[in-house]
Amino acid sequence: MLNEKEKINRMKTGPATDKGQQFNRYPWYAVRIWHGMRLGDFYRLLWKNRFRVHPVHWKRVFTVTLSGCMNSTFGVLQSLVYGRRIESTVVDPPPIFIIGHWRSGTTYLHELLVRDKRFAYPTTYQCFMPHHFLVTGWFLPKLLRFLLPSQRPMDNMVMGFDHPQEDEFALCSLGAPTPYFRMAFPNHGPAYQEFLDMQDVDKRDLRRFKRALQSFVKALTHRYRRQLVLKSPPHTGRIELLAELFPGAKFIHIVRDPYLLFASMRRTWQAMDGVQSFQKPKHDDLDEYVLSCLERMYGGFERQRARIDPATICDLRYEDLVRDPVGQLQVVYQALELGDFEDLRQDLEEYVAQQKDYQPGRHELTPELTAEVDRRWSGYRDKYGYAASTRGES
Numbered sequence: 001m002l003n004e005k006e007k008i009n010r011m012k013t014g015p016a017t018d019k020g021q022q023f024n025r026y027p028w029y030a031v032r033i034w035h036g037m038r039l040g041d042f043y044r045l046l047w048k049n050r051f052r053v054h055p056v057h058w059k060r061v062f063t064v065t066l067s068g069c070m071n072s073t074f075g076v077l078q079s080l081v082y083g084r085r086i087e088s089t090v091v092d093p094p095p096i097f098i099i100g101h102w103r104s105g106t107t108y109l110h111e112l113l114v115r116d117k118r119f120a121y122p123t124t125y126q127c128f129m130p131h132h133f134l135v136t137g138w139f140l141p142k143l144l145r146f147l148l149p150s151q152r153p154m155d156n157m158v159m160g161f162d163h164p165q166e167d168e169f170a171l172c173s174l175g176a177p178t179p180y181f182r183m184a185f186p187n188h189g190p191a192y193q194e195f196l197d198m199q200d201v202d203k204r205d206l207r208r209f210k211r212a213l214q215s216f217v218k219a220l221t222h223r224y225r226r227q228l229v230l231k232s233p234p235h236t237g238r239i240e241l242l243a244e245l246f247p248g249a250k251f252i253h254i255v256r257d258p259y260l261l262f263a264s265m266r267r268t269w270q271a272m273d274g275v276q277s278f279q280k281p282k283h284d285d286l287d288e289y290v291l292s293c294l295e296r297m298y299g300g301f302e303r304q305r306a307r308i309d310p311a312t313i314c315d316l317r318y319e320d321l322v323r324d325p326v327g328q329l330q331v332v333y334q335a336l337e338l339g340d341f342e343d344l345r346q347d348l349e350e351y352v353a354q355q356k357d358y359q360p361g362r363h364e365l366t367p368e369l370t371a372e373v374d375r376r377w378s379g380y381r382d383k384y385g386y387a388a389s390t391r392g393e394s
Contacts, residue, residue, distance in 0.1 A: 026275045028059055031147045033276055034184065036128045036173030038075055039068030044175075046278075049185040053278040060278060071173075074132035082134050082222070089218040091228075094246040096338070098231040099239065099301075100254035101294055103264040105318035109254055110164045110231040112321075112329055115351055116344045120224035121231075122170065122216075124148070125161035130170040130216050134223060167216060168232040176212035177205040179234060179293075183276040186269075186283070196293060197237040197300025214245060237300030243308045250336045253301075255384040256318035258294075258377045263365055265290045287369065291376045298380055312336070317384070325352045 026032070034042060042064055046053070053061055098113070100106050114121045125141045126133040141161040151159055172180045181191040194201045195209065220228055235242060242249055266286060273281040305313065314335040321328045326348050333341040365373070374381070374388055381388075 026149055029063060029147065030149060031128060031144065032060070032064070033128065033169050033172050033180065034060075034064045035067040036071060036130060036170075037064070037068055037175060038072045038131060039065065040072070041175035042068045045181065045184060049188055049278075052185065052188075054280050056280075057278045071129065071131050074136055078132045078135045082219070086215065086218050086222055089222045091214075091217055091221050091246055093227045094249040095217065095228040095230050096250045096252065096336070097235055097239075097242055098229065098252050098254070099236040100233060101236065101256070101261055101265075101297060102233045103261055103268055104233075104256040105254050105321055106166075106231050106233055107164075109252065109316070109321060110166075110229065112325055112348065112351070113229050113252075114164050115347045116339075118226065118339060119229045120220065120226040121164045121229050122167050122220055123162050124159065124165040126220065127165040127167060127170040128161075128173060130173050130219070134219060137223075164229075164231065166232045167213075167230050168234050170216050171209070171212050174212040174216065176209045178209075183273055184278055186273045186277055186281045187279050189285070190289060193293075193296060195238070196234055196296045198241055198304075199300065210241075210245060217246070234297070237297040237304070239301065239313075240304035240307055243312070249312065250338075251313045252316060252332055252336070253313055254316045254318055254321065255380075257386050258381045259365060259370060259373055261294070262290055262369070262373045262377075265293075287372075291372065294377055294380060302383075315384075 034045075037045070046061070096113070096119070098106050098110050110121070113119065125137060129136065129140070145161060148159060148161060168178055168180055171178045177192045177195055179190065179192050179195055182189070192205070195205075201209075217228065217230070236253070239251055242251075269286055269290065270281075270283065273283070314332050316328060316332060326345065329344075329348065330341045333339065333344075
């Protein structure tokens with residue numbers, strides 16, 4: 001009998017990394033997630049992975065080491081200046097969390113929602129430099145602007161230090177346990193997968209995670225004094241914990257055609273691993289990794305959803321959002337009681353008009369992989385009303 005890994009490997013028409021390098025727009029000196037870590041946290045990451053860095057990427061280690069010294073220094077300064085104020089900050093009103101599997105439209109939804117000036121959001125700079133953005137945010141983004149490419153590595157969406165960003169990157173830079181650590185050494189297999197569904201989480205790791213998330217959210221709240229809109233796909237399987245940490249938090253859950261999710265997510269990990277890794281990614285188990293992540297994430301989400309207030313969650317389909325962004329966001333506002341939507345309508349319509357020329361990529365799945373997605377993700381497909389299909393657009 002073949003195990004799941006062997007079945008998936010037999011279905012591949014070629015190595016998953018065969019075209020991954022075409023997505024890598026990052027020069028070697030560009031800013032990466034690890035550049036936001038303190039020196040001690042970064043070297044613990046290297047030690048845990050036995051310093052198995054590919055020779056070509058030791059220059060990345062060098063630049064992250066230099067950045068780590070800066071982060072450690074400025075981090076101490078921020079603690080001295082703002083530590084007590086951050087600790088005493090009350091997160092009120094509680095955040096709005098955008099959740100859903102990677103590539104399901106969470107970034108687009110985030111960009112739409114933050115058009116509302118009543119809300120605040122973490123920027124790319126704040127998520128990449130979470131230890132000290134309160135003391136360096138007024139000058140370092142300008143100095144480091146040339147280090148950030150203008151587009152994301154996996155698609156054509158614009159990047160910038162002032163653009164909305166997902167807080168999972170901040171957790172990674174803060175040294176909190178997160179599945180994103182896999183990107184540093186992808187050939188060593190998944191990392192902290194239990195944080196996709198919060199099952200069997202080590203108590204010490206859970207304390208570290210809570211402390212990092214609460215500290216970051218409090219720092220943002222202290223900075224803006226407005227309700228935060230946070231976006232992180234891994235939060236999908238953490239909604240019970242988020243509702244516990246931030247009582248009254250609201251969730252906007254977005255779903256998408258699972259066949260398109262798989263094709264797009266495969267491409268995304270190829271691109272992100274190529275950009276972030278200290279190794280040359282082999283991606284021998286990439287398809288199995290993509291399949292298992294959704295299974296675990298949505299297993300946790302469905303279990304936890306039954307235990308939190310249903311009035312705090314609103315479901316949204318990506319296809320409906322793309323077809324009618326303004327109308328769908330109005331539905332969300334009404335369902336979650338987010339305030340007067342009419343104040344936002346004009347700005348939202350102008351933003352949507354600016355984005356009308358955006359073209360998603362297209363990717364086809366083999367019949368064998370389509371069948372495997374159909375088998376493994378049928379629960380997600382059926383629950384959210386998607387039919388069997390072989391379409392491939394990301």
